[in-house]
Amino acid sequence: MDEGQVLHIKYNPNVPIQKRFESIVRIIVDMVEDGMRDQVVRQKAISIVNAANVRGHDELGEIRAITKWVQTHMVYRKEPIGVEYFHTARRLLKDIDNGSSAGDCDDFVILGGALLGSLGYPVGALIVDSSGDGVFNHVMLVTKTxxxxxxxxxxWIPVELIYPEFELGQxxxxSRVYPLMAEAKTIRAPVTRNTISGLGSVEVAKSLKPRVRTKSNFGEMLAKHPLVRLFRGE
Known part of the structure; x- marks a missing residue:
């Protein structure tokens, strides 16, 4: 996958919106795990923190440098109604280099999570209810030192990537979050309402831990992913 890949899914209209959103994040986490193992992604992460003059062992410095780079280099674009595009981290980097960056919150989480994960940081995706109506409607990144x-x-530190003016932790x-962790089996710090910095009394739904792959094979993973069949109504 030298050029990176894009997964295009058209939803089955019979799939409930909240079910779609929960399932979307499972795919995102798989793609984050795939990206954090990509040497191209790791080399980019190293170049970002080096360019920011972050010293070794400065964990918050590295996280801040990656966060700010994604915020200022990716361009937020909405997707067509009823259609979802998932880009690999490598493809997102390629589009940035070519001046053709375009992604929604899913893509920001994939790239930010893959870059941080490639430097060894635990990362996860949070699907959140940001409107208070009980429906999950946004995806954001979470990480920790x-x-x-x-x-x-x-x-755990909230990382809001689609707004460049947001600082780390904002x-x-x-009102409600549903956490999904990348590399869940290696993380011994569960996400609860008391462990997400700055979110106060936010309700945290039960964590759904995705499987952890030992090999990076993006094309095969997508072809066999059960959620693709769900979206297509198969």
């Missing part, structure tokens, strides 16, 4: 920090302690208003 290994060493306790004064700013975030040992908590997020859109959230």
């Amino acid at each position: 290994f060493s306790e920090t004064r700013e975030f302690k040992n908590n 997020s859109v208003p959230i």
Whole structure:
């Protein structure tokens, strides 16, 4: 997949909106896991933190550098109604380099999560209810440091990527979150309402842990992914 790939899904209109959203994030997490193992993605992450003059062992410095780079280099574009595009992290980087960047919140999470994951940070995708109506309608990234920090302690850190003006730890208003972790089996810090920095009394639904793949084979993974059949109504 030298050039990166794009998955195009047209929804079955009979699939409930919330079910679609929960399923979408499972695909996103699989793609984040695929991207964090890609050497091209890792080399880009290293170049980003080096260009920002981040010192070794400065975990928050690395996370901030990756966050700001994604916020300022990716371009947010909405997708057609009823259609979802999923881009690999490598493809998203290629589009940025070519001046043709265009992605929605899913793509921002895929790229940000893959870049941070390639540097060894735990990452996850949160589907959130940002309108307070009980329906999940947005996806955002979450990560954490290994060493306790004064700013975030040992908590998970919200990373809102589609708004360049947002600082690390800031997020859109959230009433409910549904966490999905990349590399879930290796993370020993579950996401709860008390472990997401700055979200206060937000309701956190039960975590759904995706399978963890040991090999990176994006094309085969998508071809066999059960959610693709769900979206297509097969």
